[in-house]
Amino acid sequence: MNTLFNDAPGPQEAAPSAFIIDGTQANFMEEVIEASREMPVLVDFWATWCxxxxxxxxxxxxxINAQKGRVRLVKIDVDQNRELVAQLSRMGLPMQSVPTVVAFWQGQIADTFSGALPESEIKRFVEALLKIAGSSAPGEALITEAKALLDQGQPEQAAQYFAAALQEAKDKPEAWGGLVRAFLAIGEEHQAEQVLAQVPESIAEHAEVTGARAALTLAQEGRKAQAAMAGLESRLAANPDDHEARYDLATALNATGARAEAAAALLEIVKRDRAWNEDGARMQLLKFFEAWGMDDPATMTARRKLSTLLFS
Incomplete structure (x- = not known):
């Protein structure tokens, strides 16, 4: 079996899109100032004529590629962003010539240099910046960035960051679970399975990992149920007490991202027949909670409704 770091999008392969971006006045605050609160950011001010x-x-x-995501590079064309350059100059940033490289950390300027330094000098500059940022920051920063990307609907880039965090250290359950979820969002169930097979035994039962494992199982079940969704709805219309059809419909709904509707279907089974299939509806709902995360709004809402049903 191929290893995770052969199959997954490696940071060196994907870095130009994941860790190196073009900056503008519109995204400067987000991609430089705010991003630097999580990881060091280098800004390369350049021009086509330079x-x-x-x-x-x-x-x-x-x-930057060699750093595997520990540092972000934002490239800014000074001719295309004259107003931004003027604003930064008024703030005291030395912008008399290009190329100028400015390092940001925690929203502040950490260091700067001008001119075309040799690559060996650039490496030393970056290493010094990483020391300022602290040795414990990179892995956590990568995971934070990856989670944000996943929430923003960018699973490909999120996978790159999660993989980079795991190259920093293998004992990060948030990175393992996040990488599984990123692959599921892309539709790569096989990749997700391979990732889970490589999770260290010491963290295999961590909530982040078990939740991702549950999400994979539900995705596989849901894919099968989706094909029969129209038939399931017809069965329920003919017989509202067809709990098997409602159960399968809940699984299919979950696979489409309709969490509230999926939970409602299972809650309806619990309401109608708690003992059906050896309490199977409640158990499936608990599996949903595990896959969604205990702090997910859909989980919290459905859990309150389940408690009301069980204790009323």
């Missing part, structure tokens, strides 16, 4: 920039920018990209 000869030294043609040497410096590729060298910066190679150094």
């Amino acid at each position: 000869g030294p920039c043609k040497t410096l920018t590729p060298a910066l990209e190679r150094v």
